[in-house]
Structure formats: structure tokens, C-alpha cells
Amino acid sequence: MKKGQALVEMVLGLGLAAAILPALTTSFFAARGGGVQEQIRMQANGRLREAREILRLLKEDNWANIETDGTYHLTLNNGIWNIEPNPEYNLDNLFTRQIILAPAYRTPTNQLSSSSSGNTLDPSVRHVTITVSWTNPIASSVIADYYLMRLENLTWIQTTLADFTLGTQLGTATTNTNGGEVILGSGGASHADWCAPSLSAINYDINGSANPNAISSAVGENGGPNQVIAGTGDSANGVALDHLAVTNTNPPTVSEEGTLPDSSPRIKTNSVFVSGSFAYIATDDNHKEVIIVDLNTYTESGYFNAPVNGNGAGLFVVGSLGFATVDNLLYTFDLTGKSGDRGAPLATLTLNGTGARLVVNGSYVYVAESSGNRAMEIIEFSTDGKTLNLRGWASLSGQNGVDIVVNSTASRGYLATSQGNVYILDTTSPYSGALPAPLGIFNTNGMTPKGIAVVTNNRAIVVGTGGVQQYQVIDITSENTPILCTNGGTTSGGLSIPSGVNGISAVQDEDGDTYSYIITGDSAAELKIIQGGGGGGGGTYANEGIFESSIFDAGHSVMFNRFTVTAIAPPPDTQIQYQVAISNPIGNCEGATYTFVGPDKTSGSYYAGSVSLPLGTGAGFTNPGQCLKYRAYLTTTNTNSTPVLYDITFNYSP
Template identity: 35%
Template sequence: MFCKKGQSLIELIIFFGLVIVLMPAVLTGILSSRDGKAQQMQREQAMTILKEAEEATRSFRQKGWKNFAVNGTFHYEISGSSYILAAGEASASGFTTAIVIADVYRDDNQKIATAPGTVDPSTKKVETTISWTQPYNSSVSSTKYLTRYKDNISYEETTYPEFNTGTKTQTAVAYTNGSPTDGQIQLGAGGGSDWCDPSLSITAIDLPKNGEANAVSAIAGQAAVGTGDNASGVSYANILISQPAVGPPGASISGTFDGYKTNAVFTEQNYAYLATDNHSHNVEIINLAAGTVCGGKYCEAGYFGLGGSSEADTVFALGNTGYMTNGNKLYKFDLTSKSGHRSQIGSSVTLTASAKKLIVVGNYAYLAIDSTSRQAEIVNLTTNQVVAYVAIAGAGRGRDIFVKPDGTILYLATGYIAGQPEFFVVNLPANPVGNQPFSQNYSTDGMDPQGVTVVTNNKAIIVGNNGFEYQVINLSNMLRCGQLNIDSGINAVSSITDSASRAYSYIITGDAGTEFKIIEGGPGGAAAANGTFESQTLDVCAAPFFLCYNVGFNHLTANVYKPNGTAVEFQVGVSDCTGAFTFIGPDPADRLNSHFTATGSGDVTLEAVVPFVGSISGYKNPGRCFRYKAFLTTNDTNTSPYIYDVTVNFSP
């Protein structure tokens, strides 16, 4: 066996080399393991402190929003048996606690957003951070949003006494059917809105000169009258009509136009169109605006004329187009401007006979025809052709028509013939072609019709000579429901319903001393067309809440009944209980004019988020006092929407 010197020495060198290489890693691992365990323990302790800080913040908020909702940096302390938040950070046992309370911003959709935006005074962002330095600089944190959630108090109005303390404008509070205490808000009575109970108003006007008036056209507050049955009167009189809240309407002549006989008149807000017997100025256009008077009378603004021996029998205007009949011809003329000579558009349309009345709806012209073979004709204004007509065997000549605004029904009045009806209801398809049969008829019982109009509540009014010269027809059963005897006869009628839902007919009679008269509908009979209801004031400082500080009003909920053709809308007002309320709606761009709107029909629930706005004068949420304002409307004054209950939710 051989013994090699130096072998052991080499092994020792290798051993110590390995130790030198490996020992730092081993020692580092041992030290890291020890520090990692310490760091883990610190983190666990920090998480415990974080949870306690969150609970302390929540507990402090629960004691009241006013003291909690202060921006800044805080730490928690124990005072007595409860938590409080004290200003500034705090360090203890190697840990630093910082609770940062800040504003929350929302966008126009009420979603949380970064600034700029609208500060939500009922929400605060709370960032809680626990930090330490040993064995390493570290921290744990959380972010929470706290709101005015305490108690989430609700206030409801639903009984008759609760509603009845509110302010009612053309609205009323009634007991809900079957309940001795439950109430509802609804539209009030429409004043003189009962067409079936007409009364001759004391208001009457003697038109200038001695002409015999034969035409009237009216809009709310204004009537246009033409005198064309002889040449002794003014061509046109503009009558302004006042409609006081109480008492009969007033009427006064604001201006006249003279020079021709007027066969028909059509009026808009600022212009009147006269169908005259002047051969070169068949249609006179008059500007009714202030400052357009010449020599004490209205000035001519423009005209349309065919020349020769022509004259206008009827006239109508719609948009940028005027319409006129002369004999058995229908003409169109340009109204892109109202001044000077207006040019003809296209060619004329040949009718069966001369027209007594002209109405344009959409793409069709409807005409009452002075003929017993065809009492009415319908012209397609695109093709310039007569496409449909009403031919009633045995009936008199066409005298007047009224067309439903959507063009679905034509109402026709014809001249008197013994033993024959004089009023007909004709249902029309979307694209009428050929003879259109009537669906209902009515006999005027000896009266010779001169005019017809259809008014609200499904009623028609026929006027004329002999018999009962003013007759009101219920279109639901085609029976007469009202009448007046005006022996001088009635040449024309135009009817309106004013903003207070009062019903008026303006008539032109054969009475030489007072040709223009006003007939008013009877009391009641239907609901007002619109109305408002302003609630009593909810003051949270009063019983039963006794919260004498500002609270956040969050939501309004209303249960309503909304038939088709009606609308229910709300605005809300929040204040500090001083001064008048300012009511606002949901649109950030137009708070004062926007409304929370109930959608759907039948029994529906309206949900509204009460805006947190402080920049509108008279509105401040959070606040101490609250009101709501309801807006009720109907297209059919036989039908009203109802508000059954209103609930507002608020948080201290």
C-alpha cells in the first residue's frame, strides 16, 4: 500500500473553499428567515390595527354625520366606552395610523368620478393607512366610502289630511274610493269647460261699419273676423280676448284692415290671411305684430293674386306654403317670405265645384264642396290630384268641414234638406282613395248649418240658421247635449279651450249691432287640462324627527295612476327653511326647467334621486326643509291622472 503525502491537505483546502462559498448564503437564509417571520408578524399586527381603525371610523360616523364629515387626517382614540377621531396621525408600538377623510365627486349620471365634478355632500372617501419601519418600511391600507346611512328615515304622504294641506292650482285632493282616510291628488274641475251647458257671455262686439260678418278664425287670446257678405264692412278685424281667472272674458278690437270683401280668414300668431274679392290681390297677408299699422289700420305685408276676374273663396297656410281656392280651382303659393307678391307653386287642381272650406293636414288638402254630387273632396298635394271624395246621396251641398289633426276623421256639415241628416262623421284611412263612406250621421232638426267645429271631450258644435242655431253634439252617441237659440242666425264658429281649461266658442251672428259674440261652457263637466300641486313643508326639526340640523335628502318615490294621454311630473325643493323654495329637476344643464317624469301607463312608480346641489339660489341639499311640486296634465279632460302617495327618504 502506498501513502501519498499532501492528499489530506488538498481535501482540507477543498472543504474550506466550499465553506467560504456556501456559508454567506446559508447565513443570509438564516437571517432572512428570521426577519421574514418578524415582518409577517408586523403585517399581521398592522392588519389588526387597520380593522380596528375601520371599525372606529364606522362607529364614529354612526354617532352623527355632522362631526364625522370633516375633511382631514385623523387617528382613532378611545374616549370612555366609545371611539372618537382625533386630528392628525398617531404612532404607537412602532405603528403609525393615518385616517384621511376626503370629498367624493360625482358626474352627471351620479357615478363617482374624479374632480372636477359635483361634490356629494352625503358621501365621504376614507383612506386608512397603517405603516411601520421595522424590520422594513411597509404599510397596509384600505379605501371605503361612508354615507349618511344612519336610520335611512322615510316620510310618506298618502292620507287626505296630509295632501290637503298642500297648495293646489287647478288640482284637487279627493278621498280614494273605498277609504275613509286615504287620499289622492288629481286634476281639479276645468272651470267653464262643459260644452254641453253653453251660456251666451255678456261679451259682444259691434264690428266697424255696416258689413255682414261671415268668417272667424281663432287661437287662444285672439280672433280674426272677416266681413264678406257685403262690401259695407271692414275687410278684417283683429279681436284680442282677455281671459281673467274670474268673470267673463273681455274682447276689444286691436286693429282692422279695409278695402275688400273678405270671404274667408285664416290666422296664425303673427299673421292673418284674407281670402278677398280683389282680382289682383286674391289673398292679403297682414302682419299683426306691433308697429305694422298704417294710418290707423293694419298694413299689407304681402299678397297672392291670379289677376283677371279671379277672387279667393277660401284660404289656408301651413309652414312655407299658402293655399287658396278660386271657383273650382285649388292653388298653392310660396310663403318662404310673407312680403310682396308671392308666386304660385306648381299647377292648379280642378275640383268638382267651388269650395266652401279648405283645411290642410300633412300631405292632403280637405275641402267642403258646394255640390250635392260630392260634398267633400281630398287632394293629394304631392301628385296634385283629387284622390278621394265624400258623396252622400240625398244630402245637401257641402258647407263646412273639420279634420282631426292626425287626418283620421273628417267631420262634414251640409246644407239643410228636409228629412235628411246634415252632419256626418267620415273615418279616413292613411291613404284615402275613392268614395269615403260616413260612419255616423246626425240631423240638425230644422237648422240650416253654416259652420262646424270639433272640440275637446269628444264634442262637435254645429251653427247655422233656424231651429236651434247653436247645437252641441256628443260624438260618443251622436245625440245633442246642448243648444242655444240665437234668432239672428250664426254664420261661423271657432272654438278654443284656454289654459285654465275653460271652453269658449266665438261666433259671428246676423245681429247688426253685436255681430261677434262669445259662448262660454258651463261649470265643471271635466277636469282641468293641467294643474300643479305643491306639498306642505317637511321640517325635520319638527316632530316626530327632531333633527335640528341639515340632513341629506336622497330619494323621492311616488305611486301614481297614469292613463294614456296624461302625464305626471315632479320637481323637488330643499332649503334651510328660510325664504321661498326653488324647485329643480334632474337635468344638470337645466335644473329649473327639467322634471322627473313618470313613464308607462296605468299604475306606475316614479323614482327620483334628489340632486345634491348647492349652487342654485333657494335650493340647498343637504338641508332641513323639503317640498315637492307635482305637475299633472291630460289631453282628454274627461280623464285625470292620480297621485296615490309620495315618499321621501333622507339620512341624518
């Protein structure tokens, strides 16, 4: 071989070696490093699985272990695993392991999501992210992103007589035929008939010299006497408030529980409302348009001072919210407490005319107006009372509203006007602006109405002054043609009370007896009690009734999943429907505001039976929530047949 050729081959060989050897070396070390990296990854996955399993055990031991948002690590003390704040560093002298706990949400289609945007918090699910990371030989990590659920749901059951007795009976009754059930109350015992009223009923002389024109009543609790609150209004010469107890006997007896002592200057009471151990009076005192009276001590407990001087007129209380009309303004005010100045209004709305009487049903306020070109307006309010929005109204040519009542399902309004008429209004869609034309009109034949009540057996009672009969019972069975009630073919559904009737309140007590309490101008017998019913003897049922449950307090915010019921409603005559109210406490669940809704989360819809409960918020409804009540609406068109509610169970995730 020639020397020159050998030199060339040597140079080429060295060049190839210089090009190939670094790649071979890198590949060798990379392969070796990759093996180490894979071993580390396997070890990291083991630590990841360990954290998942320990976290599952901690969740099953106590949900509170994973209930707080944050970044955590695991510790082992005396054989017991715990979860502590902050990541864990130098695990196995190699890893950083951290556990991030965060809220979980439900989409409108009930899918789980980590995003809150447009979704609803699910307190029974937690979003978990576990990360195990390392830096050598190559920085990397393994991650587990998943959800932990609370699977051990709890239940609230109402099935016994004791359970149902804690609720409120509005035209219903509890029996113990099969361990406790709810049925419709009696349509009236002892042959009592709304269509044949009699003034041989109970009369009582209310304290003071002035004629009262404000009355409110409530069914007695736990078999106790019914409560009646009456106040003066024609002048300031009577007591501002007289608290009476009416026994649940046949016939009933009346006794005075106490009065609000005279004040200086004396005040005039224009409207009253009783709820629990407090009474509320609307007055002409420009510094205290609403006064709160403690019925245990008969002293002023607190007051609401409207920003504009005027006379308090309409008044209603729901939970921790008060509603009052002062001239042409509707106010909501805070009643989470009952003492002292209740502060500035939560919300104010200017009415079309001067507000008269009002009533609240669901999330709506129905206000009769004594001036302006609308006889009645419907206002929606928020759960906290801080928002008022006009939703509907009734424009009745030449008519001024005096008093308004709505039925239990809020599908009908009964409006009395100062022009001597009673209008039956379709209020099924309270948010639709102008209401449809009245379904029916009843003329009182010269009487000037002062108040109206809807009672059992498809009857309404309108009272007032002037005309021939100042107490008139209306048969509203046919809504298009309401007529003066008749008994045995004889028109007898009215009474002549020449001194006039200034107000009415009606109750159905716990054993099904039904009464109207009226306040008149008879100076020695202002209060009169008239028993009513369907006639034909006892044993018949009322046409409709509402059972409202006691409060269930879950202790904290929970997800209410569903409810199941056991009930019978023989078709075609009877029916049971349900609404549910879920809220959060204001101080406690007793102070919460409850809005009863159906499946679309509005007060105009009803559940037919066992069903899953919706999530999210609606008009006063929120799920998750802490406080729950339900209503059962019982109806029948055959007064010899009643639906029966045997039990109801609510399932919730704690």
C-alpha cells in the same frame, strides 16, 4: 477519347448553357427585384397606416376637416397636420399618396354603402379611399377602403317648464309639479258646460256696418290674449278685417287691436286665417284673391293673384305654404316671404265642385265642396307644395259641403252640409278613394249650417241660419248615434239666435279654459263668446290634446337617430302617442314646412314611446334634415285622469 465525341459533348454543353443561363439570370434578378418590391410594399403600407391614423385624428378634432368631397393629401406645418386638395407626389421620392373623401349611404336594411342608388345619405359617415402607389421596380399600389363615423352624438332635450312653454298648447297645459311637464288641459272651469250654453256670455260690436261671416282665432302666446280675426262677407260695407284681443280672464274681455283700412274699391272678405303676426283674407277681388295683412301695421303686406278670375273661399296656412280655393280650383302658393305678389301658384288641382272651406292636417288638405257630386275631397300635397294629388273623397247623395274639420289624429272628419246635416266620416285612410259610409249623421232640424267646430269633451258645435236653434252642440261620444247634447237629462245643447250665426272658431287657452267665438247677424253685438267645458266644476281634464314643440334648428343637415321619453299614461284610460317632423329650411327653419309622421313615415302612424327614427324620405318627411319639431298626442277616456309627459330627448349625429 475520340476527337469527334469530344466535339459533340462540347456542342451539347454549350446548348444546355444557352438554354439554362438566361432562366437562371432572370430568376436571380427577379428574386432580387422581388425582394426590393416587397420592401417597397412594406414601406407603402406604413404610409397607408400613417394616413389612416392622421385622418382619424383630424376627424376627431373637427368633423369639418373631412366633410367636403374630393381628393386630398396631408401636410405638416409647425407640428400640425392639415388636409389639402390634390394628391401628394414624390412622397419619399417614390410614392404618390391620395385620399378620396366621398359620401356614405345607408341601404334600406341600414347597411353602409358607397352607392346612392336606392339608398339614403348618412351625413354622419364618410367613405374614405386611401391609395399609395409606385412605379418602380414594378408598378403597384396598396389601398385602404373604409368608413369614418362621427361617434360623438349630440342631444336636444326638453324637460323644463321653460322648454315646454315655448311650444304650442292645443288642448294641453304645462305644469311645474316636477320641474316641468305637459298634461291635458282642463275640460272647462267654473262648472262651464258645452251642453248648457248661455247668451249671457260676452258680446262685442265688430267695427263696420256689415255683418261678418268669416272668423279665425289663435291661442295667445306666452300667456297673452287670444287673437280673433273677423271679416265682412255679406257685403263690402264693413271693414275687411277686424283684429280683436280676448283676455285670458274669467270672464274674458274684448278689445280692438286694429283694422285693415278701407280700400277703393272696397273688398268683401269671404274667409280669414291668423298665424303669428300675419292675417290672411280670402276676397272677391279678382286681382288679389288672397291678401296678406301685417298685424303690426294693419297694412297690406302682400297678396296672391290666382291665374283665373274668381272669388277666394277656403283659406289655410301651414309654415311657408298657403292653400286657397277659388271656384273649383285648389291652389298652393309660396309664403316664404309675406310681401308683394307671391307669384304663380306652386300647384293647381281641379276639384270636383266649387271649393268652400278647407283644413290642412299632416300632408293632406280636406276641402268641403258646395257643388258637384262630392261633398268633400282629400288632396295630398308635397313638402314644397309643388304637387297636389287627389287621394280620397266623400260622395254623399244630394249633399253639398259647407265646412269641414278633422280631429287631431286625422282619423275623423266632421262635415257640415247646406242640406242641414253633419256627417262623421272615417278618414283613417285618406288615400283610399271613396271613403267608407258615414259613421253617423246628425240632422240640425231645419237649420242651414254655416260652420262647424270640434271642441273638448266629445262635443261638436254646428252653427247656421234658419230653423229653431242656430247654435247646436252635438254629443259625439257615440259616433254611430250623434245627438243634441243634454244636461241633466234635459235637451239643452242649443241656442236660438234669430239673426243667425255666420261662423265659429273655438280655442282652449293656456290654462285650460275653452271658448267658442261666434259671429252673428246682431248688428250691435256681432261677436259672441260662449264658455264651454265638461260641466261639474273645474279640475277635470279634456279628452284629448296636442302639444307641439318649438323648433329645433341643428344648424345644418344631421342624422336624427332616435328619441327617448319619460312619461306616464295610466292604463286603461290614458295614452300618449308621438309624431316627429324633420324638414329642411326654406330661408330658415321658421319658414320650413313640417309634416308630422310616425314610424312608416306617414301622417297616419304614431310612435308609442322611445324608438329609433327611420331614415329616408316620406310624405313631407326627410331624415337627414336640419329642422325638427315633435307632437305629443295626449288622450283620456276618464276626465279625472291625465297622461303626463316629463321629458323628451332627441339624439342626433352632428
